[in-house]
Amino acid sequence: MIKKFNDLNLNDSFLFAAFFENPDNCKMMLEILMEQEISDLSVKSEHNLLVSSDVKCIRLDIYATDELHVNYNIEAQNQKRNDLVKRSRFYQGEMDVASLKPGEGYNKLEKSYVIFICTFDPFEKGLFKYTFEETCKENGMPLGDETAKIFFNTKGTNKENVSEELIEFFQYFENTTDEYVEKTNNHKIQELHKRVKAIKMSREWEAGYMKYEEIIRNTLLEGWNEGKNQGLIEGKIEGKIEGLFMVLERFGELPDNLVKKINETDDIDTLNCWFRQAIEAKSITDFTQNIS
Template sequence: MNKTLKELNLEDDFLFAKVMSDKEICKELLEKILEIEIEKVEMVEEQKTIDLLLESKGIRLDVYVKDENNTIYNVEMQRGKHKNLPKRLRYYQGSIDLDLISKGEDYRKLAKSYIIFICTFDLFDKGRHKYTFQNVCLEDNSIMLNDEAQKIILNSKGIMNDLSDELLEFLAYVEDSTDDKVKHVKGNLVKNIHRRVKEVKSDISVEVEFMTLLERDREKIEEGREEGILLTKKVLKLSNSGCTISQIAKECNISEEEVRRILE
């Protein structure tokens, strides 16, 4: 069952993106995660270009900002365990880099970047709340590639005491963004985020936008069901007429594996 806007937790990427559109909130969260000081953040001008580029693969950036040094920060909320998360990180990095420089331009124009995934699952099942990745030489791990690209995976299911109290409170809040949860927090990070969450949920225009997107998603799901039924009928018809799996795959423009799955 679909939730209303007021029932959403911060783990929902729609709510997360709306809350993080507040530059001060976004800056505070980045500072806590990276343990650095940032003077200011602003939306990247190429945001719409990136949206279009990534939506072609069914992906849209949640948070895409840069600081006073032109360092790029991309923060994404991820729900449901995805085995392909490392490849998704790679795709995001490549797409952002392509958007930062035009063909033929000097690679030195590539900005330092951080891609941060906030997950409601532990991808590696090691109990950590934070996993940080940089390119290191396998033969000599004292040698860093220094490509200035860093990827961080945070998760709310960690069991180690490996982060600051404020970040641990934040990760717990991600899946339970209620007034009751905030009563027990001590740090300011979650309190500030919760104030913004309440503002977003009380904004009528945001609620209209959310309902519109929800309806659009329902329509796409229904269209997908109808297309699936038609495809199944076509595959069965071709199979009954004596076509081979290879012929059916070519005729339906799908893989042979998909044909076998439908026939089974």
Template sequence: MDSYLKELKLKDDFLFAEVMSDKEICKELLEKILEIEIEKVEMVEEQKTIDLLLESKGIRLDVYVKDENNTIYNVEMQRAKHKNLPKRLRYYQGNIDLDLISKGEDYRKLSKSYIIFICTFDLFNKGRHKYTFQNMCLEDNSIMLNDEAQKIILNSKGIMNDLSDELLEFLAYVEDSTDDKVKHAKGNLVKNIHRRVKEVKSDISVEVEFMTLLERDREKIEEGREEGILLTKKVLKLSNSGCTISQIAKECNISEEEVRRILG
């Protein structure tokens, strides 16, 4: 069996989720990012999936934990630079909130929450390693909404000296998860994470789990290709029979823009 697992870096979400399943390491990272003390963290569910409605888009969370005060922490690794990342944050927040309370329950049951995205790109191109967002009154920025929801975007491409040495070392390690990065680390955070990385990569059961997921993803990609070929054939057949773009879109249950793209 080829050891694809050993080639992963911390920025790969599978490895990140496995490493953060160590509660002490997860707690240590959260404390450094948020500059707070946490007594303990509890894994609500490893790579928790929130799929509230059949019609809605479900989400799978890399790290989803709570502390002794029931504060929720969701940490995600993001490698692909999408302009819609802020909307993704909003969607995650909404789904987490809906998952926390049942229909008819009091809003006071909503826990304090932090959503943290660790990115391998600077979304705002301002050179910062950390961007923190809370809801604030635009007319008077001394007034905070106090909805107890905070969103943080960390990125490994920052150029400012705006974080502690340990967090800067961590972000450098996200980019290059090698022994060399650990040799020069001054703090314990990266050393502890690297120790856990080596444990994960040498665990045969984790290797089997990763290969199973990899094969499943390949099957889904192949299924998607086959479905795409069948859809293209159907669109072309309908077009050749004289159907309008609007009729084709309705018949195939796709947008008119998608029909035009297929027809070239």
């Protein structure tokens, strides 16, 4: 069983991408994240969430550009993986290629941000926000290439260094419910929730979600069986474990004891069984009970 459409939170990949497809929604959320005014945005159509019968690939990162020609690539991350930093490098390169027309000089490259909203601490230092920019190793002089990679951590502890609004947004990000919104007086969070509810009331988006889950499930099953999905190699323990984590990502951050149990498993048949159970699980609790 998949998660019901109405039960999705903003950290769930599909709702995150659906919400960000609207430029006004994208602008509002970026202003909360960046804690500054953002000029009007356009969301790049080639990165839109597409769910149709002939879809071959689904991308759930959002690529937007504002009127000042600042580019943003935004993605939600629910599962800690060892490729996050290199992924930020890849996205940076993609934005640079997209912003430079053939024959244009490098000075035409536009300012850009790669942004990850993580429901875990990617660097385990307790910060709500980690911002990385290119600097000189010897004296700290900024390179000035106008690029930045920002990793947000919804589980941060340094409340004195970020706005109360940002902290409330992180709480809402993982608890996108009427009950949470009723307890907050933040007008932006309340407005965000109205827009989220409009998406959840859309029959078109709900149908798209069902199609999305079908595509993801079929892709994962095909990759699992053939050993070709995202570099998984049939018979390799590491590949099987990675595939299992990919399926479980939809439940958000996994308990440490479960991560440990999966990582320590070296039996192919056991991992195959767990994979099928993960596909059918209604929740992480359901999955954990089934593999006990």
